[in-house]
Amino acid sequence: MKKLIYLCAVILFVTSVAQAQTQYYTKEGKVKFVSKAPMEQIEGVNKKVTSILDIATGQIEFSVLMKAFEFEKALMQEHFNENYVESDKFPKATFKGSIQNNSDVKWTVDGTYPVKVSGKMTLHGVTKEISASGTIEIKNGKISATSAFSLVIKDFDIVIPSVVKDKIAESVSVEVNLNYELFTSK
Amino acid sequence: MYMKPVEGLADADAAYSLTSDELYDYFDTNESEANAKYLGKIIEVRGEIREFSIGDSGDLSVILATGNPMFSVNIGMNKNQTIDYKNYKTGDSIKVKAECTGISMDVVLTRGVIVK
Numbered sequence: 090m091k092k093l094i095y096l097c098a099v100i101l102f103v104t105s106v107a108q109a110q111t112q113y114y115t116k117e118g119k120v121k122f123v124s125k126a127p128m129e130q131i132e133g134v135n136k137k138v139t140s141i142l143d144i145a146t147g148q149i150e151f152s153v154l155m156k157a158f159e160f161e162k163a164l165m166q167e168h169f170n171e172n173y174v175e176s177d178k179f180p181k182a183t184f185k186g187s188i189q190n191n192s193d194v195k196w197t198v199d200g201t202y203p204v205k206v207s208g209k210m211t212l213h214g215v216t217k218e219i220s221a222s223g224t225i226e227i228k229n230g231k232i233s234a235t236s237a238f239s240l241v242i243k244d245f246d247i248v249i250p251s252v253v254k255d256k257i258a259e260s261v262s263v264e265v266n267l268n269y270e271l272f273t274s275k
Numbered sequence: 276m277y278m279k280p281v282e283g284l285a286d287a288d289a290a291y292s293l294t295s296d297e298l299y300d301y302f303d304t305n306e307s308e309a310n311a312k313y314l315g316k317i318i319e320v321r322g323e324i325r326e327f328s329i330g331d332s333g334d335l336s337v338i339l340a341t342g343n344p345m346f347s348v349n350i351g352m353n354k355n356q357t358i359d360y361k362n363y364k365t366g367d368s369i370k371v372k373a374e375c376t377g378i379s380m381d382v383v384l385t386r387g388v389i390v391k
Contacts, residue, residue: 116349116380117330136330137351139379156315156376157351157385163281170315180310180377 111145113232113269120153121264122240128255131165133158140267142232147191149206151184151265173247173257174213182212184219194225201226206236215245223265232269237262283353284372284388287317295322295339295348302378303343313375319390320348321370324363335360337371337387349381352388359389 118138124131136159139152155176160166170176186208188194194202207220223236239260242249249257291313298320302309322339325347329335335356339348350373352360363369373384 114380117328117336119330119332136332136334137349137376137379137383137385139381152379154377154379154383156374157383159281159385161280163279166281177310177314180314181379 110271111143112272113142113144114272115140115267115269118151118265118267120151120266122158122261123264124258124261126254126256126258129257131160131169131257133160133165133169135159138265138267140269141272142234142269144191144194144196144232147188147194149184149186149188149208151182153182153184155180155182173242173249179212179214182210184208184210186219188225189220194227196227196232197230199227199229204234212240213245213247217244234265234267234269236265239263281386283355284317284374284386287372289319289372290316292319293321295320296341298348298375299341299343299346299382302382303346306378310377314377316375317372318375318384319370319372320350320384321368322348324365324367324369326365327360327363337369338381339369339371345380347381349383350387351383351385353386356387356389363389 116139117136118140119134119136120138121132121134135153135157137154137157141150155174156170158169160169186206189205189207194204202225204223204225205220206223207218209216210219221236221238223234226233239262241260243259298318320339325338325340327335328338335352337350337352337360339350341347350371370390371387372390373387376383376385
């Protein structure tokens with residue numbers, strides 16, 4: 090009986106180690122959005138984006154704290170939080186999805202791999218299916234990911250008053266930069 | 276007024292003062308209640324430095340220990356803090372004033388300045 094318990098414990102340990110070695114994370118990811126309207130260009134940058142990537146399954150998740158977006162001008166930051174994304178009411182944007190062509194990425198071989206990611210993004214309390222192209226770069230075993238895509242803000246029930254429509258674009262471009270670390274329990 | 280830059284926090288009054296342990300525990304226990312109380316507020320946080328982190332674009336973060344070894348209070352520092360932090364090392368106690376933005380894995384604060 091003791092041998093059986095020991096065997097089960099070993100199997101559980103090996104399984105959990107194997108699973109952990111496929112999971113990567115970052116707490117310092119960067120998401121930048123740019124709104125280019127006729128009268129004004131607005132940029133917000135968030136350097137505290139959390140992401141988890143499982144290279145075995147290609148599953149990828151993001152969590153973006155809306156109040157962690159930083160702007161050059163104080164009123165831009167205030168309008169973004171209070172009038173548009175309503176960050177007190179909706180403090181986080183999230184994405185849960187997967188790399189559609191995960192099998193094309195040789196995770197143990199240095200290189201640059203084009204990927205397509207699809208999943209559900211929740212922003213301003215609205216959840217939408219989105220897809221985006223991106224690039225996975227593996228260099229000396231370190232994994233980094235980049236992507237650029239556009240979001241139509243009315244898709245997320247963000248209303249732009251007509252009085253400022255020349256200052257805020259209907260579609261904003263989004264850039265994502267992530268440098269992952271292997272998930273290990275310290 | 277529209278062109279006024281985002282102000283630094285050096286002269287700002289903190290709405291709350293607490294330890295990194297207390298702040299993390301509050302968010303971990305009841306995120307929505309903690310959000311209602313601290314989101315967007317200037318907070319003075321005291322704690323032990325777990326590590327300093329320099330991001331890809333050279334941005335400094337001070338990572339404060341909590342009771343949970345996996346998770347921290349993660350404070351993005353103002354650019355003008357890159358000299359002051361060199362007076363500290365891992366394990367030292369530090370007091371930082373910053374804006375609370377919520378919890379992801381860590382509790383995240385931004386625009387941090389060291390309180391001397």
